[in-house]
Amino acid sequence: MTQSMAETLISFDEMGFRGSSVPSESELRPSGAGPVDIARYPGRLIVVEGTDGAGRSTQMALLREWLEARGYGVAHTALTRSRLVGEGLRKAKQGHTLGRQTMDLFYATDFADRMENQILPALRAGFVVLTDRYIYSAMARSIARGGDAEWIRQVYAFAPAPHAIFYLKIDVEHLTPRVLAKGGFDYWESGLDCQEETDTYESFVRYQTRLLRIFDELAATREFTVIDANRDVLPVFRDLKAGVSEVVSSMQGGTA
Amino acid sequence: MTHVSQEFEQYANLGDLPGKLIVVEGIDGSGKSTQLDLLEKWLSSQGYSVYFSAWNSSPLVRETTGYGKAKRLLSPMTFSLIHTADFADRLERTILPPLRAGAIVLADRYIYTAFARDVARGIDPTYVRRNYRFAPRPTVAFYFRVPLQEALSRILSGRPELKYYEAGMDLGLSEDPYKSFELFQGRILEQYDQMTSEYDLKVIDATLPIAQQQAMMRERVRPHLEGVLKNPVMPHAEVFREEGLVGRYIGELAGDWRHE
Numbered sequence: 073m074t075q076s077m078a079e080t081l082i083s084f085d086e087m088g089f090r091g092s093s094v095p096s097e098s099e100l101r102p103s104g105a106g107p108v109d110i111a112r113y114p115g116r117l118i119v120v121e122g123t124d125g126a127g128r129s130t131q132m133a134l135l136r137e138w139l140e141a142r143g144y145g146v147a148h149t150a151l152t153r154s155r156l157v158g159e160g161l162r163k164a165k166q167g168h169t170l171g172r173q174t175m176d177l178f179y180a181t182d183f184a185d186r187m188e189n190q191i192l193p194a195l196r197a198g199f200v201v202l203t204d205r206y207i208y209s210a211m212a213r214s215i216a217r218g219g220d221a222e223w224i225r226q227v228y229a230f231a232p233a234p235h236a237i238f239y240l241k242i243d244v245e246h247l248t249p250r251v252l253a254k255g256g257f258d259y260w261e262s263g264l265d266c267q268e269e270t271d272t273y274e275s276f277v278r279y280q281t282r283l284l285r286i287f288d289e290l291a292a293t294r295e296f297t298v299i300d301a302n303r304d305v306l307p308v309f310r311d312l313k314a315g316v317s318e319v320v321s322s323m324q325g326g327t328a
Numbered sequence: 329m330t331h332v333s334q335e336f337e338q339y340a341n342l343g344d345l346p347g348k349l350i351v352v353e354g355i356d357g358s359g360k361s362t363q364l365d366l367l368e369k370w371l372s373s374q375g376y377s378v379y380f381s382a383w384n385s386s387p388l389v390r391e392t393t394g395y396g397k398a399k400r401l402l403s404p405m406t407f408s409l410i411h412t413a414d415f416a417d418r419l420e421r422t423i424l425p426p427l428r429a430g431a432i433v434l435a436d437r438y439i440y441t442a443f444a445r446d447v448a449r450g451i452d453p454t455y456v457r458r459n460y461r462f463a464p465r466p467t468v469a470f471y472f473r474v475p476l477q478e479a480l481s482r483i484l485s486g487r488p489e490l491k492y493y494e495a496g497m498d499l500g501l502s503e504d505p506y507k508s509f510e511l512f513q514g515r516i517l518e519q520y521d522q523m524t525s526e527y528d529l530k531v532i533d534a535t536l537p538i539a540q541q542q543a544m545m546r547e548r549v550r551p552h553l554e555g556v557l558k559n560p561v562m563p564h565a566e567v568f569r570e571e572g573l574v575g576r577y578i579g580e581l582a583g584d585w586r587h588e
Contacts, residue, residue: 101450102405103404103451104456105454105455156392156401156406157410160395163388170389171417171420171421173413174414174420177412177413178389181413188403223462227459
């Protein structure tokens with residue numbers, strides 16, 4: 073939980089914001105028996121998915137400012153940012169010594185830690201939680217590396233269904249110049265750990281193509297809102313804003 | 329619970345792994361490690377290629393687990409998942425390679441420890457079993473059953489410093505670590521008892537004399553030893569004969585090649 077969020081929480085308390093229908097602390101502990109039910113929380117969980125270079129960070133920064141300007145409390149979380157596993161994951165990625173399943177479970181632990189300590193408390197306090205990638209990215213990276221799709225899906229069985237999932241879809245031709253402009257091909261995002269190519273560009277194209285296909289499959293089963301991210305920032309933001317507007321308009325005191 | 333086992337079995341099949349996996353389970357103080365050690369001595373003395381695998385042996389994951397424990401950051405769910413990660417690493421590095429090579433792997437605690445502990449913490453039994461479905465079923469799994477009061481007196485007689493998670497303090501069962509430990513171990517025992525039929529764990533009465541327990545164990549293991557990889561027996565014996573050597577210095581190396 074960020075400093076600014078903690079401060080906002082205090083003001084919510086002062087306002088007598090918390091209703092009696094808000095679940096107790098113990099209900100925030102997932103058991104894995106099914107997805108955590110967030111329907112009773114006053115907040116909204118909004119996920120932005122898409123590969124590196126699709127414009128996620130840019131769009132989320134814009135979205136956050138836009139929401140806050142309209143008076144919504146916004147909490148932000150991203151993959152691998154947990155207090156528990158964040159550091160361990162960074163180390164694991166430096167040495168790339170861990171097996172696929174171990175990495176998958178490391179990501180799952182990171183997610184569970186963030187869900188319990190960042191996402192659920194914020195939803196409970198009435199925030200709009202903007203999530204920079206969610207379980208779908210973690211599932212896709214596993215499946216792209218030959219993992220058992222059914223196994224990884226069930227590892228994440230405890231994850232709540234978001235109120236909305238916006239998938240910034242970009243094809244490899246549009247992605248390549250953006251990635252190069254940002255400093256080149258990342259080892260993991262090029263799938264160099266799991267493919268036979270030694271040429272980074274070839275490997276990148278193949279890995280990203282594979283990811284795109286996996287995301288297309290996920291999009292079909294998980295009610296993704298697909299946004300064409302081959303376009304410029306403005307048209308993409310307009311689409312995203314329209315979608316988010318719909319999600320938050322039903323919140324108490326909403327002005328969007 | 330039956331449907332869980334069936335699903336588990338479907339994925340966790342030793343398949344064409346030629347090795348043998350022997351597992352001991354039981355709560356702390358049940359004497360399982362002593363028994364596994366005695367089994368290892370017996371198998372080694374017969375020339376079999378034997379490998380030990382202990383719980384919590386992955387250096388990289390252990391760092392995170394240790395941090396989470398020290399700072400008390402672990403919830404039942406993250407405790408469960410990080411230990412699954414650790415197990416996956418342990419399996420890939422220390423259990424599967426010798427099994428693929430046809431050797432015997434002796435595992436001090438296996439997936440059943442996780443099932444017992446996580447379910448005692450409130451994790452859904454089906455969920456945790458599915459997470460571990462990549463783990464091969466053991467050739468034989470022993471459960472060293474000891475009554476709760478006996479286990480408690482064995483562990484607590486020296487009034488040891490109980491660790492926070494070990495005592496299940498994270499569950500808020502009691503403010504007193506010893507009381508909490510007792511309640512938590514009780515829950516774990518309950519889970520083990522349920523698993524004996526679910527997974528066909530061979531129950532050994534851990535209150536019997538050590539030698540008697542060991543004899544029962546060896547009897548269970550013996551039928552599985554046919555065709556198991558053996559260490560080369562005195563590979564230098566021919567040189568001794570040919571050159572008339574006595575092996576004055578080779579003896580010093582014995583420990584090295586036998587345990588490689």
